[in-house]
Amino acid sequence: MESSLIRLMNTVMPYMHLLLLTAYICFISGCASLPNVTELIEDAPTDQKHRQIVSSKGMMSPKKSKTLIDRLKGSVDPTDILERHTIVVESVTESPLTKGNRIALLADGQDAYAAMFRAIKSARHHINLESYIIEDDETGRLFAELLLAKQAQGVRVHIIYDSLGCLNTPEAFFQRLRAGGIQVVGFNPVNPLNDRESWELTHRDHRKILIVDGKIAIIGGINISRVYSSSPLKRKNNEKPPIHWRDTDIQIEGPAVAEFQKLFLDTWMKQTGSALPDRAFFPDPSEKGSALVRVIGSTPGVTNRIPFIVYVSAISFAEHSIHLTNSYFVPDGQIVKALSDAAGRGVDVKIILPGTTDSLLTLHAQRYHYSRLLKSGVKIYEHGTSLLHAKTAVIDNVWSTVGSTNMDFLSLLHNDEVNAIILNKEFAREMELMFAMDLAESRQIHWEEWQKRPMLPRIREWFVNLFVRWL
Numbered sequence: 001m002e003s004s005l006i007r008l009m010n011t012v013m014p015y016m017h018l019l020l021l022t023a024y025i026c027f028i029s030g031c032a033s034l035p036n037v038t039e040l041i042e043d044a045p046t047d048q049k050h051r052q053i054v055s056s057k058g059m060m061s062p063k064k065s066k067t068l069i070d071r072l073k074g075s076v077d078p079t080d081i082l083e084r085h086t087i088v089v090e091s092v093t094e095s096p097l098t099k100g101n102r103i104a105l106l107a108d109g110q111d112a113y114a115a116m117f118r119a120i121k122s123a124r125h126h127i128n129l130e131s132y133i134i135e136d137d138e139t140g141r142l143f144a145e146l147l148l149a150k151q152a153q154g155v156r157v158h159i160i161y162d163s164l165g166c167l168n169t170p171e172a173f174f175q176r177l178r179a180g181g182i183q184v185v186g187f188n189p190v191n192p193l194n195d196r197e198s199w200e201l202t203h204r205d206h207r208k209i210l211i212v213d214g215k216i217a218i219i220g221g222i223n224i225s226r227v228y229s230s231s232p233l234k235r236k237n238n239e240k241p242p243i244h245w246r247d248t249d250i251q252i253e254g255p256a257v258a259e260f261q262k263l264f265l266d267t268w269m270k271q272t273g274s275a276l277p278d279r280a281f282f283p284d285p286s287e288k289g290s291a292l293v294r295v296i297g298s299t300p301g302v303t304n305r306i307p308f309i310v311y312v313s314a315i316s317f318a319e320h321s322i323h324l325t326n327s328y329f330v331p332d333g334q335i336v337k338a339l340s341d342a343a344g345r346g347v348d349v350k351i352i353l354p355g356t357t358d359s360l361l362t363l364h365a366q367r368y369h370y371s372r373l374l375k376s377g378v379k380i381y382e383h384g385t386s387l388l389h390a391k392t393a394v395i396d397n398v399w400s401t402v403g404s405t406n407m408d409f410l411s412l413l414h415n416d417e418v419n420a421i422i423l424n425k426e427f428a429r430e431m432e433l434m435f436a437m438d439l440a441e442s443r444q445i446h447w448e449e450w451q452k453r454p455m456l457p458r459i460r461e462w463f464v465n466l467f468v469r470w471l
Helices: 001-027 037-045 062-071 082-092 109-120 137-154 172-179 255-273 308-318 333-344 361-369 370-376 407-414 425-440 453-465
Strands: 053-055 097-106 127-132 157-163 184-187 208-212 216-220 249-253 291-300 320-328 348-354 379-383 389-396 399-403 417-423 444-445
Touching: 037 082, 037 308, 037 333, 053 062, 082 308, 097 109, 097 417, 097 425, 109 137, 109 208, 109 216, 109 249, 109 379, 109 453, 127 137, 127 255, 137 157, 137 172, 157 172, 157 255, 172 184, 184 255, 184 308, 208 255, 216 255, 216 399, 249 255, 249 417, 291 308, 308 333, 308 389, 308 399, 320 333, 320 425, 333 348, 333 370, 348 361, 348 425, 361 370, 361 453, 370 379, 389 425, 399 425, 425 444
Parallel strands: 053 097, 127 157, 157 184, 320 348, 348 379
Antiparallel strands: 097 249, 097 291, 127 208, 208 216, 216 249, 291 417, 320 389, 379 444, 389 399, 399 417
């Protein structure tokens, strides 16, 4: 008995100081709750007139909107994801579904950075960059050189970085950008004496957005850091390579870019109070492709947890497949129930989660949910060749999302986040191919093996789960 108690204490004690700190942060910041999505679904209107689809020429009529959706429905297997789910989302957000967008999938840091560099070099009027982390490393300095060069050419450059996410980035890095004429602001300063409104440590800007000339937007989960610049784990000369971070961005061209611009400018105004009124931030929209895109952003508040509502609703209306990838998977009960219910009604539910992580606490909390999900028929995989940082999903071969939103309480309750919802079967096919590639690099967790685990890991996961709201 004594040795068992000692092992138990050794299991939980290394985490006590961090867990107590996070609990204290929650106490001083206040606790919030997530909305009841079942009630929102029941209260959502059923009238098709509520559908909003915006083209390059403005709001489409309900008849034309219905024709567009019916055409998309006719190209895929029957699914409520294109009907009831769309109306539910419209009942909780003012962001419209936009028509005529071109989407490029950027399935890793190297592809994303290459696309960002091309976009930055093409800039003629402005570059708006918002990132949770901008590191003072070779990648961050390369971005800095490019941005300073464009500013010197007369392009207006504006940067928002998160003060906590960039805590390890020297102030001299940002001062150099300011000295070169770039306007730079730190979101929600860590020092409460520097706060612009009301200070709250847990309110972070977790978005990653690059907007060029109001015509190109690149968004997703990729920060500006060298960890995204390496290749997946491969040994060279018997040396262990640096851990590669596996992530996903997308590049969007078309009417949806204006919705990202609105989010950026809203954050800019809240953080600085200085106006950026130039009309060129919103050039006349033109259609570039065939994808329907809705931009969903969130900020802390009782009713503004849009990504959470979108995820639970989409999972609830899925009829064929749910293929989910998420880097910090600490779901609330509604998400777990929605996934379990979907598997129970015969939906192919597969989830790829990290096997290697930068947060052991989150890994333990993630594994706490495996038993219920596995017993319900959900298939769970842990990625093995990289540190998985992507936040994506593809449902019923037509609905996809890429963005910054994790399935943890900090992301769902406290952070500013942004995702793009894409309704397009061709893009969904690309997402499925990417998912299959990640699946090949992952290990499936089987219920028969999982239930035979030793007791100590179970206790550790249970204990950490007591603090899930603050991980």
